[in-house]
Amino acid sequence: MADSDAKTSPADALDPHAFRQALGQFPTGVAVVTASHNGYAIGMTANSFSSVSLAPPLVSWSVAKSSPNHDPFVAADAFAVHFLGADHRDLALRFSQRGIDKFAGLAHAPGDTGAPLIEGLAPIFECRAWARYPGGDHTILVGEVARMVERNHEPLLFHSGQLRRIDALRRAPSLSSDSFARNYLAYLLARASFNVSGEFHARLGEWNLSVPEWRVLACLMDVEGLSVGELAAMALIKQPRLTKVLDRMERDDLLQRRPTADDRRRVTLHLTAKGRARAAPVLAAAKAHETEVLNQFTDAERDTIKHALDLLIDRTRPG
Numbered sequence: 001m002a003d004s005d006a007k008t009s010p011a012d013a014l015d016p017h018a019f020r021q022a023l024g025q026f027p028t029g030v031a032v033v034t035a036s037h038n039g040y041a042i043g044m045t046a047n048s049f050s051s052v053s054l055a056p057p058l059v060s061w062s063v064a065k066s067s068p069n070h071d072p073f074v075a076a077d078a079f080a081v082h083f084l085g086a087d088h089r090d091l092a093l094r095f096s097q098r099g100i101d102k103f104a105g106l107a108h109a110p111g112d113t114g115a116p117l118i119e120g121l122a123p124i125f126e127c128r129a130w131a132r133y134p135g136g137d138h139t140i141l142v143g144e145v146a147r148m149v150e151r152n153h154e155p156l157l158f159h160s161g162q163l164r165r166i167d168a169l170r171r172a173p174s175l176s177s178d179s180f181a182r183n184y185l186a187y188l189l190a191r192a193s194f195n196v197s198g199e200f201h202a203r204l205g206e207w208n209l210s211v212p213e214w215r216v217l218a219c220l221m222d223v224e225g226l227s228v229g230e231l232a233a234m235a236l237i238k239q240p241r242l243t244k245v246l247d248r249m250e251r252d253d254l255l256q257r258r259p260t261a262d263d264r265r266r267v268t269l270h271l272t273a274k275g276r277a278r279a280a281p282v283l284a285a286a287k288a289h290e291t292e293v294l295n296q297f298t299d300a301e302r303d304t305i306k307h308a309l310d311l312l313i314d315r316t317r318p319g
């Protein structure tokens with residue numbers, strides 16, 4: 001039976017954004033495809049990889065005509081497909097950026113076919129170009145697998161416009177549109193907040209930070225010289241817990257408590273140079289993560305979401 005949430009669209013009325021979003025409901029793995037061009041390594045993140053044939057062993061992927069690397073990939077007589085693991089998010093993002101040196105600091109060497117192999121990655125399929133087909137705004141490249149490097153691993157997934165781990169796909173059960181939870185504002189807000197920030201919070205360990213420490217750093221990067229009470233309200237951390245977090249961060253030389261001029265018992269909070277240096281890359285990663293999340297929405301939807309949240313915060317201010 002059709003899901004009550006399902007919508008149909010005739011092919012000639014496909015809205016590109018809706019089309020992209022619908023395709024996002026098919027989770028895929030993520031690969032970095034490399035080739036050699038005039039002696040230089042080229043590479044890009046791709047989720048269009050697919051198995052094609054067992055005998056001969058063929059695989060395919062498609063490269064966008066809009067990419068400056070389109071012609072070099074189409075001309076190359078070999079390419080190598082590296083499957084990314086759950087911990088390779090950064091590589092997936094790096095190899096999807098235009099205009100940067102994607103291979104900076106990455107050890108790589110030509111494999112059997114001449115296409116560069118990135119050290120430490122596996123599974124790898126080294127392919128010789130077998131066929132090229134037009135595919136709309138992409139070119140479909142089919143390769144015959146000449147050699148492969150096997151490894152069982154936890155794959156990185158791409159789903160709903162986001163890079164995810166398999167764990168993250170184990171979602172709460174889908175609820176019917178008339179269920180209590182789907183119509184209860186507090187639940188919707190909590191779930192939206194979890195969806196938006198949960199994945200990023202799980203990455204904070206990369207910078208050796210806990211969630212409260214990250215909130216404190218982010219707030220103090222925004223507003224210098226907050227009082228403890230103001231910070232508690234802004235960072236959404238209750239006072240006794242916040243005091244412990246501040247003690248630890250002061251010991252680690254990330255922030256300083258400075259007495260105020262008029263009342264020596266009151267303090268204001270200031271990040272040290274070390275605290276600022278620690279916060280900067282995390283803020284940048286948080287912004288990049290937010291962009292990734294918001295990419296699933298049209299400009300109008302983004303404005304609506306922001307407007308509704310502003311309105312709600314403004315009209316429900318405590319006290």
Ligand SMILES: Cc1cc2nc3c(=O)[nH]c(=O)nc-3n(C[C@H](O)[C@H](O)[C@H](O)COP(=O)(O)O)c2cc1C
Binds near residue numbers: 048066068095158
């Ligand atoms: C998860 C993911 C999957 C992608 N899959 C493809 C793909 O299959 N084909 C493609 O042409 N671009 C794909 N892209 C976009 C390219 O990686 C990106 O446009 C490209 O690397 C930008 O740099 P370049 O065009 O200078 O190489 C994907 C990006 C991401 C994040």
